[in-house]
Structures are given as C-alpha cells and as structure tokens.
Amino acid sequence: MVSQTPDVVAATGQANMLDRLYDSVLNIYRNHTFRVIIQAIITVWAVVTFTFFLVRLMPGNPIDVLIEQILVQEGISYQEAYDRVAASFDFDPDATALDQYFDWFGDVLRLDLGTSITSPGTRVVDEIARYLPWTLFAVGSGLLISFVLGIVLGMTMAYYRNSPLDHILSLFASFMTGVPNYIWGLLIIIILGIQLNWFNVGALRGTYDVNTTPGFNLPFIVSVLEHALLPIITYVVSTLGGWMLNMKSSTMSVLNDDYVNVAEARGLKDSRIITAYVGRNASLPLFTQLTISIGFVLGSGVVIEEIFVYWGLGHYLFASITTRDYTSMQGVFVILVITVVFANLIADLTYGFLDPRVRVSGQK
Amino acid sequence: MSVINSIFSSIWNFIKRISKNKAGFVGFIGLIIYFIVTFIMPSFVDFDDEPKLDEITGPIGSRIVLAVHVDDVDTYKTMEDLEGKTVGVVSQTGGPIFIEPYEDTVNVETFRWNSRRDGPGIQAGLIALANREIDAMLIFSKSVTEYIDNQEDPELRQLFEDNIAISNPTLGPPHLLGTDTQGRDIATHIVHGGRLLILTAVLGGVISTMIALVFGSLSALFGGVLDNVLTALTNLILAIPRFPLLVVLAGLISFDNTLFLGVLIGLLGWPALMRAIRAQVLSLRERDFVEAAQSLGLSTTHIMLREILPNMISFVAINLIFSITFAMYEQIGLVVLGLAPISDYTWGVMLYFGRTRGTLFNADGASMALAPVLAIALFQVCLVLFARALEEVFDPRLRSAV
Amino acid sequence: MSQPMNDDVVLRVDDLSIVYQTKRGNVQATTNISFDLKRGQAMALIGESGSGKTTVSLSLIRKLPKNALITQGQVLYQRDGNVRDVLKLSKRELREFRWKDCAMVFQGSQNAFNPVLKIRTQFEDTARAHGWTDKNAVRERALELLRLVRLDPERVYEAYPHELSGGMKQRTLLALGVLLNPQVVILDEPTTALDILTQRAIIDVLNEMQQRLNFSIIFISHDLSLAAEMADVVATVYAGEIVEIGPVNDMFYDPQHPYTHGLLTSVPKLDHEQDFVSSIAGAPPNLISPPSGCKFHPRCPYATDKCSEDDPTLTGEKPDHLAACWNKDALLEAREEIARKELAQ
Numbered sequence A: 001m002v003s004q005t006p007d008v009v010a011a012t013g014q015a016n017m018l019d020r021l022y023d024s025v026l027n028i029y030r031n032h033t034f035r036v037i038i039q040a041i042i043t044v045w046a047v048v049t050f051t052f053f054l055v056r057l058m059p060g061n062p063i064d065v066l067i068e069q070i071l072v073q074e075g076i077s078y079q080e081a082y083d084r085v086a087a088s089f090d091f092d093p094d095a096t097a098l099d100q101y102f103d104w105f106g107d108v109l110r111l112d113l114g115t116s117i118t119s120p121g122t123r124v125v126d127e128i129a130r131y132l133p134w135t136l137f138a139v140g141s142g143l144l145i146s147f148v149l150g151i152v153l154g155m156t157m158a159y160y161r162n163s164p165l166d167h168i169l170s171l172f173a174s175f176m177t178g179v180p181n182y183i184w185g186l187l188i189i190i191i192l193g194i195q196l197n198w199f200n201v202g203a204l205r206g207t208y209d210v211n212t213t214p215g216f217n218l219p220f221i222v223s224v225l226e227h228a229l230l231p232i233i234t235y236v237v238s239t240l241g242g243w244m245l246n247m248k249s250s251t252m253s254v255l256n257d258d259y260v261n262v263a264e265a266r267g268l269k270d271s272r273i274i275t276a277y278v279g280r281n282a283s284l285p286l287f288t289q290l291t292i293s294i295g296f297v298l299g300s301g302v303v304i305e306e307i308f309v310y311w312g313l314g315h316y317l318f319a320s321i322t323t324r325d326y327t328s329m330q331g332v333f334v335i336l337v338i339t340v341v342f343a344n345l346i347a348d349l350t351y352g353f354l355d356p357r358v359r360v361s362g363q364k
Numbered sequence B: 001m002s003v004i005n006s007i008f009s010s011i012w013n014f015i016k017r018i019s020k021n022k023a024g025f026v027g028f029i030g031l032i033i034y035f036i037v038t039f040i041m042p043s044f045v046d047f048d049d050e051p052k053l054d055e056i057t058g059p060i061g062s063r064i065v066l067a068v069h070v071d072d073v074d075t076y077k078t079m080e081d082l083e084g085k086t087v088g089v090v091s092q093t094g095g096p097i098f099i100e101p102y103e104d105t106v107n108v109e110t111f112r113w114n115s116r117r118d119g120p121g122i123q124a125g126l127i128a129l130a131n132r133e134i135d136a137m138l139i140f141s142k143s144v145t146e147y148i149d150n151q152e153d154p155e156l157r158q159l160f161e162d163n164i165a166i167s168n169p170t171l172g173p174p175h176l177l178g179t180d181t182q183g184r185d186i187a188t189h190i191v192h193g194g195r196l197l198i199l200t201a202v203l204g205g206v207i208s209t210m211i212a213l214v215f216g217s218l219s220a221l222f223g224g225v226l227d228n229v230l231t232a233l234t235n236l237i238l239a240i241p242r243f244p245l246l247v248v249l250a251g252l253i254s255f256d257n258t259l260f261l262g263v264l265i266g267l268l269g270w271p272a273l274m275r276a277i278r279a280q281v282l283s284l285r286e287r288d289f290v291e292a293a294q295s296l297g298l299s300t301t302h303i304m305l306r307e308i309l310p311n312m313i314s315f316v317a318i319n320l321i322f323s324i325t326f327a328m329y330e331q332i333g334l335v336v337l338g339l340a341p342i343s344d345y346t347w348g349v350m351l352y353f354g355r356t357r358g359t360l361f362n363a364d365g366a367s368m369a370l371a372p373v374l375a376i377a378l379f380q381v382c383l384v385l386f387a388r389a390l391e392e393v394f395d396p397r398l399r400s401a402v
Numbered sequence C: 001m002s003q004p005m006n007d008d009v010v011l012r013v014d015d016l017s018i019v020y021q022t023k024r025g026n027v028q029a030t031t032n033i034s035f036d037l038k039r040g041q042a043m044a045l046i047g048e049s050g051s052g053k054t055t056v057s058l059s060l061i062r063k064l065p066k067n068a069l070i071t072q073g074q075v076l077y078q079r080d081g082n083v084r085d086v087l088k089l090s091k092r093e094l095r096e097f098r099w100k101d102c103a104m105v106f107q108g109s110q111n112a113f114n115p116v117l118k119i120r121t122q123f124e125d126t127a128r129a130h131g132w133t134d135k136n137a138v139r140e141r142a143l144e145l146l147r148l149v150r151l152d153p154e155r156v157y158e159a160y161p162h163e164l165s166g167g168m169k170q171r172t173l174l175a176l177g178v179l180l181n182p183q184v185v186i187l188d189e190p191t192t193a194l195d196i197l198t199q200r201a202i203i204d205v206l207n208e209m210q211q212r213l214n215f216s217i218i219f220i221s222h223d224l225s226l227a228a229e230m231a232d233v234v235a236t237v238y239a240g241e242i243v244e245i246g247p248v249n250d251m252f253y254d255p256q257h258p259y260t261h262g263l264l265t266s267v268p269k270l271d272h273e274q275d276f277v278s279s280i281a282g283a284p285p286n287l288i289s290p291p292s293g294c295k296f297h298p299r300c301p302y303a304t305d306k307c308s309e310d311d312p313t314l315t316g317e318k319p320d321h322l323a324a325c326w327n328k329d330a331l332l333e334a335r336e337e338i339a340r341k342e343l344a345q
Ligand SMILES: Nc1ncnc2c1ncn2[C@@H]1O[C@H](COP(=O)(O)OP(=O)(O)O)[C@@H](O)[C@H]1O
Pocket: C020, C021, C022, C027, C029, C047, C048, C049, C050, C051, C052, C053, C054, C055, C056, C065, C067, C287
C-alpha cells in the first residue's frame, strides 16, 4: 500500500502527507506489538486453564490423591480432609468447579499461588520469588553469551568458509548441538571437576557461599559467579553450536545479497559492512529461533540445576515433585510458562524493533 | 537375483553419496557400529548381573590376577599349572565365579568375605598364601593394590611384601570399562543398555513425525478453519516448555512403563515439525505437477500420497532423525532425574545410578557415569552428523525444522 | 593505445584481459579490451548475454568475483590532472576510490539497499565512509538529488527500502550514485527488471542528471533502443572482445561488423535477453576454448578461410569508428542488397 502511493509528486509542501505516513507506519507497528501481546495472553490463559484441569479434574488428580492420603493417615472425615486440602490450594471448597476456575484464574493474576503442602504456611509465590532470579540469571547469561558468541563465530565461519578453521568449527558445532545439555553437564563435572580437579564441585552447591553476606560486595558477587559458572558453561556449550551453524548459513546467504555487494562498491569501511549490513541482517533469523531456544533452555534447567545442585526454579520444581508438594509444583509450572511466554514476547518485540519490515507486514 | 542386485546397487549408491560428506560418513559408520553393539552383540555377551564385593568401582581394564608365593612365581602361571594344588578364593567376589570351571582339577579354599570393606576374607587368604598354607590365590587386580600396597599394619605389610608376588597379572578377562558400584562389568551393561533406549526414542520420534506429517499436510491441503485450529494448537503447545511439562506429568502420573513414556514423548513432540511440514506441503502444492494433478480432478488423498509425499520423503526422513534425538533427550533427561522407569538397565539408568551413587565424584569409578555419557553423546552426534549429511545429499534447499 | 591521455579523458581501459579460473578450465571472459571514455560522455556496451560486458564493468571498480584473474592491462582514471591505475591501488585507496570517483549500479540488483536501514542512514553511511561527516550537508545534497530524480525527497529520505517500489528504489540508487559527485557512473543493465514505463522514466532521469551534473556514463545493455537513446559512443562486445566501436549514429546507420549488423537487424523481444539475437544463427562460443582467428567466424555469414586463421584487429577509415573484421566489403554489399530490396518493396 505504501509503495503504491504516487511517487512522482511535487517536491515541497508535503508535510501533511508525511505526518499521515508516519502515523500509519506507527499504527502498524503498534499492531505488531499488539498482536504479539495478544498471542502471549492467550497462551498464558490456555496454560493456566490446562493446569487447572490437570490438578483438579483429571482422574487421579493431586487433590483427590491428597485427600485420600490424609484420610488414610489421620482418619478424619472426608469433609475435613477436603477442607484442609482446599485451604492449601487456596480454593473455596463449597464453590462450583466453574467458580473455582475463575477464582484460580484471579489468584494467578494476583500471583497468589497458594501455600506449600509440605511446609504449611509458606506461600508458594514467595518461594518462587526466591528461586526464580537465580534461574533467570544463569539461563539468561548463558543464552546471551552463547548467542553473541555464536553470531561472531558463525560469521567467522561464513567469511572463512571451506578453510580448515571453518571445518574445525563446524565439527565442534555439530558436537555441541548433538550432545544433550545434561550430558555436557555431567561431562563438565567428571572432566573439569573430578579428573582435572579445576573446580571443587562438591563445594559449589547452592547459588552462593552462605558465609558471604548477600549484597553488593565483592566476596558475594564472586561466590555468585562461581556457583553459576558451571551451569552457565553448560548452557553456553549446549546452545552455541546451534547459533554458530545457523549464523553461518544465514551469513552466507546475506553475503550473496545485492546490498552487501553494493555497500562494498560504495566504499564503506569493512567494519561498517560487517556489523550494520551483514551482521545485522544475518542475525535476524536467529531472533526467531531465540524464541524457541528460550523455552527449551529454561525447561532444561530442571535437569541442569539438579545436576549441579544449583538452587534455581528447576531445582525447586524437582524438589516439589519428589516431595509431592502439588501446590508448589503447580505454581512453579505456571510461573515457568509465564516466564517463557514473557521472554518470547521480549524476543518478538526486539525482532520487530530490529526488522522494520515486520512492523508493516506483521510477519516474520 | 536382479532384485537383490538392484537393492545392493542402490545401497552402494547411497553409501557412495554419503561418503562424499566426511562428517556424514563418520556418522553413518558410527550408527552401524551402534547397531551392531546394541542389537547384535547382546546375543553373544551376557549381562553381568553378579555383584562382586571386591570389584566395586574397578577402574578400566581391571581384572582377576593370580597371586602366589614369591618362590612359585615361575611355577604357577596358569590354572593348568595349578592342577591338584590349593587355590584360595574369597566368597561373594569374582573368584568363585572364575574358578568354577576348574573345580575338578584344583582344590578350592574359600575365605569368607566379611561385610567390612577391608574384611578379613582377603586378608586371611593372603596370610594363608604368605605362609604357604595355600598355593595360589585369585584376587582382583584393584584389591592387590588396596590390600598389599596400601596395607597400614607394618607387620602384615612386611609379610605380604616378602612372600607374595603376582605371577600372572592377566589371568581373568579384563573389565574393558571397569566395574560399577556393585562390581559388575560396565561394558556388558553398555552392550545391553542401548536397545530399549533407542527403540523407545525411535517410537517417540516416529509418533511425533507421523502426527506432524498428518496435521501438517491436512493443515496445508485443506486450509480454512482446520488450518487455523491446528496452527493455533501448534503455537500453543510450542509455547509450553516441554521438558518441565513432562517433569510435572511424571509427578502426577508416575511413569512405570518405558514404552508408555516413549508414546507420551511422541505425543508432545510434533509441533515444531508440523509447522515445517505444513510449509513444505504449501510450497509443494504450488508446483506444476501438483497443479496438473489437481486439474485432472484427482482426489486430495491421491495427490497427497502420490504427488506430495514422495517429494517430501527425504525431508521427513531427516526430521525423523532429529525427532528421535529429541525423544532420546527427553527420555534420558527424565531417567537422570529418576522420574522415569529405572527397572530396565539402560544407559540412562546407568547415569542415574552413577549420579545417585556418587561414582561421578570418584576418580576410580568415573567410567560408570562416563561410559553411558559417551555412549549417549556419541550416538546423538552420529545421528546429527548423519542427518546433516542427508540434508546435503538429498537437497540442500530443504532445511530442517529445528 | 599508448598515447598520452588528453585532459578530457576520464577513464582509459588499456589492453585489458581477464580470465575466470574454473574447474573446467580458464574462461577467457575479456580479451585485449581498450577504450577511452571522455568527460561527460556516455558509452554503451552492447552484446549478447555472456559476452563479457559485466566482467569489464566490474573490473573498472575492481569488484570481480574471487576466481577472476586480470592477466594484463590497465584501468586508468584521470581526475584533476592525476592519472591513477585502479588495478594498482592499495586496499584503502581502492575503498576511497569507489563511489567517490566511480559509482556503479549492478546488474539485477533489485535489493541494492540494506533492508533494515533507512535510506537516510545509507546516504549518511556512504558520505561518512568518504570523510563527509556533516549530516545536514549530506541531507541537503541528498534531498536535492532525490528531487532531481523526481521523488518526494523528504519522504523517501526517511523511508525504509521496503516502503519504496522497484522504480523508486532504482531512482534512489541513481541519486545515491551521484551523491559524491563521481566522474564516472557505470550502469549494468539498470532497467532490465523494470516495466517499460519505469524504464522510460529512469532513462529520462538519467539523461537529465547527466546534463546537470556532467559525469560520464558507461551504460551496459542488450536493449539497442535504450543504448541509442543514452549513448554518445557504442561498443559492441563479442566473446570478450570489442569488435566494433564508434559514435552512436555511425554504429547504427553504418555498422562495419557483421555481429553489430546482426544485432541491429534482429527483432528485440522485451525482457528476453536470450532471444534478441535470434537472427544471428548459432550460439555464443565456449570461452574456455574459443574459436581460432576471428571468434565470430563460426556464426558469420561472410566468413572466409582467413577468418578462421587470423584474428582481425580494430581498424577503420574514420579514426573514431573502428571494427575488427576482414570482410567489411562483403558486409557492405550485403547491406546495399538489403537496402535495394526494401526500396523495391
Ligand atoms: N564467476 C565466474 N566464474 C566463471 N565464469 C564466469 C563467472 N562470471 C562470469 N563468467 C563467464 O564469463 C563470461 C562473461 O560473463 P559476463 O561478464 O557476465 O557477461 P555479460 O555481462 O555480457 O552477460 C560468460 O561466459 C560467463 O559464463
């Protein structure tokens, strides 16, 4: 539509039209944002509903199991047991299922996720707030490092394609992607930790050294980095290969694009061409993949954190499953999904910001 | 005859094409080796199920050796040399098992294993040997170091050093990959531990791929409401991190059946591939031959099966391989966490025990975790290399879904 | 051509030969090409697809593919009395030379602009790369040029490439091409991908710009009518050689080479490069092992034994109209014959 406006127009006095153009572009941009946000909301709604179904309605659901358990253990009446479970899950035992559903929905929106079953009185959301930041820190820095490194190495491979360097990096990349991330974790423990003795893996349990005082002081920060180091390395190593290979093929196709050739003919400096012309365009497809990767890596955190005994959300989820702490489990799952959706939202919006074409066509 | 010929020649062609891509060829050979090791070798190698108390976390290559009195070093070297002599073994170790075939020709003196690790069983045997009460003793190579070299009692140490020598350090067959926390041979576990894992992963991968294929083609061929619904469903499932979902499901419905787990993984694993297949079918639909078929009024089923599917075979095959790697990833991930069945002794279960029994942190026992780690890692790498090579061999334009 | 360069010569190509090294052998893409381009002059290179036009033009800014090898020759540019051989410039000098001295519109470059940067940024990038950092000055010059190519300057300047149509992009590229006031602008089939109306508009704009800014043009085309409209001088390229060169009128009304004549008498079909020489029998030669003697002889209706033995050089009665052919007389006779027939009708 924009391109069909008459292009042979008088040169001056077009401020009015310019404004309109700005407006429409801006509007469409808002639309892209709008659409992405709507999708995120729908996803969250669906998952919250799904979780409700899983916990309340599915045969053999946790609520029935718990009631059964209390009945057997304490020999109280069914109603009493039911009320007690309802209190933990924070729903009104006398309401209809539909009302409970709306109630649950409202609770989630208010981030009220009930109280822990195994340690009564502890609010699940408080526990999550304790664990989540560590996971975000480790996964976030791991992804960020591997994304940036992958872009740089992938471009290097494309610029030196078919050289020995490219072949070696390709082989490494295949290894890095092929081997599952928890296998990398175990390898890191066995090789770096035990055989080479570079890290005292046993002492790196948790997220920081309890002898330090949390806050902005050097010993604390150092211990935080120390504890997160191995998980971060694992996230980096297991995702780096994918970015490298993707960036390589993407760069190779961009290098064939006209505008790179023209930029060279325009006498632009190499540094400018590599960054703003090749790098920027070649990395665009990677942002789409980032959305898949975020969910995957956050999800794999459950095993990785367990392997390194890193006390993040994954560790908390696993702990609540082994102790059958259903309310915690449900809360962590919902928060995990919301985190993924939110991270995807940010990636999507960043993409829209980086690629002007998306703002108009609304598609990737 | 000619059928066999043509089959052979097409296989040969395929091998020639894949061998152009070095990495892919390595992957291909690797997969063949894996097939032999995990599917054929189990018929020839028995699963070592015998706990052996003195062989716990034996290092790679450790085995039963023959200890004799220093004066007999040149006399007794094999079991044949010991005909009619007295040979000591320790109960609940590899000794009694090893000596079974020779029980008619030698006298066996059994020393009782004591529940203590440095129990008097071995010690008593060695003392007896040093005093020439018995002629030889079967002892595990790792135990020799532990009981003779590391002996803390100076008197005993002196006694052992003066009187005992190893006359045959390679008497028993070696444990190629060492022994686990129960003294069982890890190599036999590796041989037996792959089949179920691989079959389950293939099951999961096939289910995912089938669903993706059906949904993707339906979506692309019929469009409209069906397409919208399927696409929305796909996006939704894609937004849920799959592994935590499996973990939560494992917490709600305990997975006690490996095959069921495979099916479940398959049922959750199709969305990314469905998108890719939908795009493929959409683009194939635009091609001339499909349009021609449509204009001839051929049915959609016919077009799908006869025109479109044959053109997607390689694409689907490649993505099937990737699906298998994902199914394997998830399955083993759950096992490592202990949330999936550990009754069958697979590589994943070996990892689980390696982790929970702490051999990970024991330099001698590293192989209990390291062996399955490498078995899984190399298998996945072979699959990925092979799939990438197929991608290049078949059609470089077709890119995988992930 | 070893005479000294006159002041009005801005570009001299001297005895230039280029091969492409391929697995199947060396492709002789350009052989002993020489020509002078004068200030303000527009020269057209015409010839079939694969005759080496693009190769020549790319060598002028040293932008040949990696497998190309310049085996001999010079490409001399003269600016303010200084003569420089492009082929001898250092990497840095070359970068500064490009676009400032010689700008180029590549063949088939539909996406000459970086899709994620505004047109403004791409103008500024170009200026900054050549030491011109005053953004306001760049803006003023750019708007003036965009107006010159008949675009809505303010709008286009702030637009992203995808917001412009193909014709608009091509004109924006022309404006960008002359941003730094180059002496020479090379246009390699600049209109092939555009519809006929847009083609016209581009040619008009180009003519107008050239009049105003007085740069020299090398215009590569297979479309003779466009070439006729643009050019002062026309060179016919066949199998990597210039087989005829001369002023536009002489070339069209008095072609001296059978190939040029063949091009002129064939009926052009729109947008189909391949078809337009259909009246010349045969196909362009294989440049890995080109024919002996005159490379055109296998397809030439007037060929004699001599043609397959000796390679003719460029000669002519007029000093500015040269052709490489042994049998110019035979062609002349044939043309007179045709003319008689037409008269008779
Ligand atoms: N990169 C290359 N490698 C090998 N041969 C090439 C390459 N580029 C062009 N050629 C060959 O060089 C000859 C001249 O090509 P080109 O300059 O593109 O001709 P034109 O522009 O007149 O169509 C052709 O035979 C073409 O096949």
